[in-house]
Amino acid sequence: MAKSAAPDFHQIESLGEDIKRYVLSILGNDLYPPDPFRYYSGLAYAIRERLIKMWLATQASYYDSMSKRVYYLSMEFLPGRFLMNYITNMGMEDGCRQAAADLGFGLDDLAEEERDAGLGNGGLGRLASCYMDSMATQRIPGYGYGILYDYGLFHQRIVNGWQEEEADNWRRHGSPWVIDRVEHLYEVKFYGRSEAYNDPQGVLRYRWAEADTVMAMPCDILIPGHGGKHVTNMRLWAAASSTGFSLRDFNQGDFLGAMQSKIHSENISKVLYPNDEPIQGKELRLRQQYFLVAATLRDIIRRHKKSGPGFAEFPDQVAIQLNDTHPTIAVAELMRILVDEEFLGWDEAWDICRRTFAYTNHTVLPEALETWPADLLGRVLPRHLEIIAEIDRRFLLEVAVAHPGDQVRQNRLAIIDPASRRVRMAHLAIVGSHKVNGVARLHSDILREKVFPEFDALYPGKFTNVTNGITPRRWLLQANPALSRLITSRIGPDWTTDLDRLAELLPLADDPDFRKDWRAAKRENKKRLARYVLRKSGMGINPDTLFDVQVKRMHEYKRQFLNVLHVVTLYNRLRRDPALAVPPRTVLIGGKAAPGYFMAKRIIRLITAVAETVNADDAVRSRLRVVFLPNYCVSQAEKVIPAADLSQQISTAGMEASGTGNMKFALNGALTIGTLDGANIEIMEAVGRENIFIFGLTAKEVEATRAAGYDPGRRVAADAELAEALDMIGRGYFTPSEPDLFTPILDNLLRHGDYYLVTADYRACLEAQDAVNALYLDPEAWTAASIRNTANMGFFSSDRAVLEYAKNIWNIEPLGE
Template sequence: MQETATVQPMAGVDLIDVSTVEAIKRHLLSHLVHGVGVAPQYASPRDWMVAVATLVRGVLSEQYLETALREREQKARRVYYLSLEYLMGRSLRKTLLDIGLLERVEQALTDLGQELEDIQEHEYDAALGNGGLGRLAACFLDSLATHSYPGFGYGIRYEFGMFTQRIEHGEQVEHPETWLRHGNPWEFERPSIIYPVRFRGRMMTFRGEDGREVCRWIDTEDVIAMAYDVPVSGFGSGVVTKLRLWSARATRDFDLNIFNQGNYIDAVKAKTLSENLSKVLYPADTTLMGQELRLMQEYFFVSASLQDILARHTRTYGDLSALPEKVCIQLNDTHPALAVPEMMRLLLDQYGYDWAAAWAMTRGIFNYTNHTLLPEALETWPIAMLEQILPRHLDIIYKINYQFLQQVKVSFPGQPDILGRLSLIDDGARRVRMAHLAVVGSGHVNGVAALHTDLMRRHVFADFQRLDTDKIVNVTNGVTQRRWVVQSNPDLTALIDDCIGPRWKTDLTELKAFERFADDAGVRDRFAAIKRDNKQRLGALVEARTGVRFDPAALFDSQVKRIHEYKRQLLNLLHVITLYNRIRSGQGDGILPRCVLIAGKSAPGYFLAKQIIRLINDAAMVINNDPACKGRLSLAFLPNYNVSAAEVIIPGTDLSEQISTAGMEASGTGNMKFALNGALTIGTLDGANIEIKDAVGDDNIFIFGKTAAEVTEMRMQGYRPWDIYNADEELRQAVDMIGSGYFTPDDPGRYRCVFDAILTHGDHFFVMADYADYIRVQAQVEQTYRQPEDWTRKAIINVANMGGFSSDRSIHDYARKIWRITPLKR
C-alpha cells in the first residue's frame, strides 16, 4: 500500500496527523461535531461521508500548497487544460487510494461502527461532463498529478449536469441532475478570485498617442466569474493539481429601488439571467435563445480562465514577456476555441501589445485537440450572433482571417478555391468555423488515434496539412488504470500485483509481464473467478435498476456509450432480434445464453437516438417476457449511465461492443477500459480499435465490417441498402419487425422512422452493409466463449497488452511532443 507523501512543514501550521488509525478517528469525530454539526451517534452515512471527505480535503490542501511552492521555486512551465467537460466520478475512494490512506480510514470507520462501502454510496458523481470528452479530461488531470507535471484544469461549475436520464414507458425522459443539492465537500469556494466577463456592447476605435489604433469595447453587459477549486490528487506522488471551476454571478444581485416599487421579478432579473451561464451543462441549442446561451457559456469560461492565467503569470514574473515560455494552453475540442480571439483581445486592449507581437504570443501558447470527424460536430457560430454578443471578438476573427488568407495566397498562388476551404468564415452559410479558428491559432493540432489523425490529415484538415506538414500530430487517447482497475476492480488488481508486482499502477507498460501467466492454469482459474464475482455484482445492478435478471453463467455483452446513430446501437439490436427469431423458430437449444446490456444518454433534441432507446426498451419487454427466451437471451437498457455505473459494468463484462461505422469514431476510451478489465472486443476497424487490435493480436479480438476506405468508396459508387435488405432473409425479417410494429402492436407505426433511416433514407451509417459480417463474427464469439479456458487466456492477453493505452502514456506524449513541460523536481 502506498504511504502518504511527506509534506514539508509550513511555518506556524500544524499539519493534519493521519499517521495512525487513532489519529484519524479523532479527526473524523471532530469534523462531525465541528464541521457537520452532528453528534456521532446520530450521524447519517452522508454525514460520515462529508466528515471523511473534509479530512481528506485537508490533506490534499497541504499537498497542493507544497506543490504550488515547488512550481514557483522551480519557475516551471505549466500546462493549462481548458475543457467544457470533466467527468470526474466519485472522488472519495480514488483519493484515499492516491494518498495511501484507504486501509487506515477503512479501519478507523470500522472501529467507529461504520463501513466505507456504505458511506461512499452517498457521494454524488460530479455532473461536470457527459461522455468520453469529459472522462478523458479527468484521466489527464490524474496523470498530470501522478507524474508530477505542472498542470491546472479550467472548467465550469455547472449547477445542473446534462440531465438525469429516467426511462418512463420506455422513453428517455430528462430530469435535472441536481448533484450540488447537498453541496460539494471537495471544493474550496474562492470569493476573492473574481473576474468580469463582458457581452454585447459596441466598439469605439481611435488613434493613441503613439499613432497606433486603439479599440475600446464599451457599453457592455457584464457578468462576474467566481472561482471554485477542486483538488486532484496524484497516485503516490504527493503532487496535487487543481481543477478551477467558474460560477456565474451578477454584477448587481439586487435592485432595491425596483424591489421597493413592487416589481419583485425585475428586481432580480439581472441576477437570474447572469447566473444561467453556469446552470446547465450543454443547454439545448434547438432554439435561438439556447444557442445564444451556449455561446455565452463558452466565452464566459474561456474569458475567466485566460484572465486568471494572465493574472497568475504577472504575479510570478512581473509582466507577460515570458508568457509563451512559461504558459501552454490546451484546447480540448472546439468549445474553448474563443480563447484564441480572447487572448488577442486581452493582449491588445488590456496589456497594450501591437498586433504582430500579440499574434506571435498567442500562437506560441495554444494547442488544439480535435475529437471528431463528423462535420455536424465541428462547431460553427452565426456571424450575426457573434456580432451581437461578442462584437470585439468578431472583429478580431476577421483580422486573423484576413492575415491568414494573405499567407495562403502566397503559399498557393493561382488556387483561389483553397481560400474558401481554409477561411475561418463560411461565406455561404455566414458562419464562423471554430475548428478552423482553433487550428490557425494553435502551434500544434492533435488527433486522438492513429486512424483519426490520418483522416484529419487526408480529409478534414487536408488543406491545413498541405500548408504546414508538421502541425498535425497524433496523441492516442488513454485511460487511467488507477480509476479503471485499481479502484473499480480490486480483485484483479490483487491478482496482477501477486503476479508481477505493483509498478504497473504508474507504468502500465509493466503489464506486458502479465502475459506469460495466460498459460498458467492457476492464474486462469483465479482470473475467471474474479470475472464471475464481477458479473454477479453487475447482475445485481441491472436487476435493481431494470428488473431484468442477468444470469452470470451467460455471456455478458455490453455496449455503453452515448446514443448516436454512428455508434450503431441499432446494429447491436438487430443482432439481438436475429437471435430472438432463431429462438422463436426452434433453434434455441443451439444458442449460447447471452445477456445484452445497452446504456447511454441521447442528446435531448436528437429524435432518432431517443427513438432507438425506446425501441430497445420495447424489444426488451417482448424478449424478456417470452418463455422461450428464458435462460437463453436477456436484453436490458440501464438508465442514467455514469462513471459510477461504468465502474461496475466494465469489470463485469465479457464482450465489449465497439461497433461504430468505420472512420467516424475519433478514438474511444471505453474500448480501452473494457480490454484492460479482461473483456474481449467485437468491433470495426475504427478509432483506437485498430491500435488495440495491433496490440493484442488478431486472434484475441473480433473484427468485422467495412473499413473506412471501403465506406468512402461505397458512398462514391452509390450505396444501395435495399439490395442488401432484399438479399438477406434474417436481416429482412428483423428490419420488418421494427418497421411493422411487432414490438409495439398498440402503435405499429412508432418505429417507421427507424426503418426509413436505414432503408429509404440511405442508411448513412452502413448498418445494413455490416450486418451479415457482424452476425458471422458474433457466431465466432459464441464458439470461443464455449471454450472457457481459451476465452480466459485471450482475456488475460488483452489485459497484458493494454500498456500503451494509459493516460500516463498520453500525457508523456503531450509533454514531449506538444507542451514542452517536465516533471517537478522533488
C-alpha cells in the same frame, strides 16, 4: 543536525476522530443516529483537509522551480465520484475502511452516498479527467480549467420504455470537494461596442465600451496523483451577478425585475449544454464558452505576472491546450488582451498566441465542427469579431501568396465563411495554434487527408497524433479490486504507474491455475453487477451467462441499432432451436440520447421493447436476457466495465475519433467485438488479431460504398435473417399496440440510404458473434484471450498520452521528486 522527517499528510490514526469532528463542527449535526450521508460528508472533509496540505506543498514546488505550466481548457470534465478515487490515489484505503468500520459503516456504503459530479457529458469530459489524474501522477505542472455547472446534462429515467429527462441537481446537498475562492473574482464582459481611440502617442487603439459585466468566481477541486504527494487542481468558474438585487425595482413592485440581472448573469454556469436550438440557447452557449475563456486567461496572466517575466516569455512559461473547439474563442481573447490592454503590436501578439495555443480535435463529424453566426458573435463579443476578421484577413493573404489566384481555396480555408457568414471555430483554432492533434492514428490520418488536407499542406508538421489513454488508477485499481489484487499478487504493484508492466502477465495466460483465479475475479465482478441491476431495475440476471455490453452515448453512428438486430436474430434462432449450441447471453445496453435527438430516443424505445418481449418469453429467457441500464454515468461504468465479457465497439468505420470505453473494457479483460474504427485499430494491433473480433467495412470501404450509391434494399432482399428482423420491427411484433412506432428507424435504413451502413455490416457482425459464441464455449481459451487483452494494454495509459503532450506539444518537463 539530523534531517527532519517529511510531514505525514495522511494521518490515518486520527481519521476516525476527524470524521466525528467534522460531522459536529462543519455539518452541525449530531453523531447519533449514525446517518450514512453525514458520515460520508465527515469522511470527505477529513480527506479534503489532508489533500489541501499536500496541494499547498505542490503549489510551492511550482513557484520554487519556476516551471512552465500547462492549462487544459475544457467545457467538460467528467470526474465521476471523488471519494474513492482520492482514497485510492492517496493509499489510504485500508485505514479508511477500518475507520468506517469503527464508526459502524462499510466504506463502500459511505461512497455510495456521493453523487456523480455533473460537469460533463461523455468521452470528451472523461478523457479530460483522466488527463488531470495523469498530469498529477506524472508531476506535470498544470491545471484544468472549466465551468462549475449547477446542473449536469440530465438524469435519465426510463418510463414506459421511453427516455425521460430530469434535472441533474448534483450539488443539491452541496459538495465537500468544491473550494470557493471568493477572494479572486474576475470581471467578464459581454455585449456593448468596440470603440476606436488614439492613445497619447497618437496610435490607433480599441477598447470595449458600454459592456455588461458578470463576475467569475474560481472554485477549486483538488486532484491527487497516485501516491498522494503531488496534488493539482481543476479550477472551475461559477457566475455571479455584478449588480445583484435591485432594491428600487423591488420597492416599486417589480419583484421579478429586481432579480432579472442576477438571473441572467448566473444562468451562465447553471446548466451543462443548454438547448441550443432556440437562438437564446445558442447565445447562452457562446456566453458560457467566453466566460470560461475570459476568466481563465485573467487567472493565467495574473499567475504569470507574479513570476515577473514580460509577455515575450509568455509561451516559454505557459502552454494552453484547447480541448476541442469549445474554448477556441481564447485565441481572439488573448489577442484582445495583448493588443488592446497590454499595447503589444499585432505581429508580436500573434506570435505569442500561436506559440502558446495547441488544439485537440475530437471529431470528424461535420455537425461537431463548431461554427457561430457572425452577427451573433459580433453582438455578444463585438471586439472579438473584429479581431477574428483581422486574423482571417491576414491569414487569407498568406493563403494567396501560397496559392495565387485560387479564390475557391481561400473560400474553403477562410475562418469566416464568405457565403454563410459563420465563424469556423476549428479553422480559428488551427490557424491560431502551433500544434493540432487527433486522438487516434486513424482519426489523425483522416484529419490530414480528408477533413483539413489544405491546412496540412499549408502548415507541414503542425498536425500530429496523440492517441487517447485512460488512467489505470481509476479504471483498474479502483474499479476492479478483485482483478487488481490478482495482478498485484503476481507482478507487484508498479503497474499502477507503469502500465507496460502488465506485459509480465503474458506467460500466465498459459497457466491453468492463474486462468482459474482470473475467472473467479471476473465472476465476482459479474455478481456485483447483478446485485446492482437487481437493486436498480428489479431484474435478475445470471452471472453465469456471457455479459455482452454496449454502453456509450446514444448516436446513430455508434450503431446501437446493429446491436439490436443481432439480438433479434439470436432471439429468432433460439425460438426455432431452443437447444442451439450457443452460450446463454445477457445483453446490457446503456447510454443517454440528447433531449432533441429524435432518432436516438426512438432507438432507446426499440431496445426496451425488444427487452420486454425477449425477457417475457419463457422459451428463451434462460438463454437470452436484454437489459437497458438507465442513467449511464461514471459510477455505473465502474460496475459495468469490470463485469463485461464482451465489449461492443461497432461504430461505422471512420466516424469514431478514438473512443476510450474500448480501452477501459480491454484493460479489464473484456474481449472486443468491433469495426476498424478509432482506437480499435491500435487495440487490435496491441492485443493481436486472434484476441479480438473485428468485422465490417473499413473507413475507405465505407467511403467507397457510399460513393457508389449503396442500395440497402438489395442487401435486405438477399439476407433472409436480416429481412425477418426488420419485418418484425416494422410490423410491430415488439410493440403490438403501436405497430408503426419504429417506422422512422426503418425509413432511415430502407428509404434514405442507410447512411451508417447498418445493413452492409449486418452479416459480418453476425459471423463475428458466431466466433464469439464458439470461443466462449471454451472457457480456457476465452480466459487466455482475456488475460492477453489486459496484458497488452500498456500503451493505452493516459500517463503515456500526457507525457507525449508534454514532450511533443507543451514542451514541459515533469518535476522531480
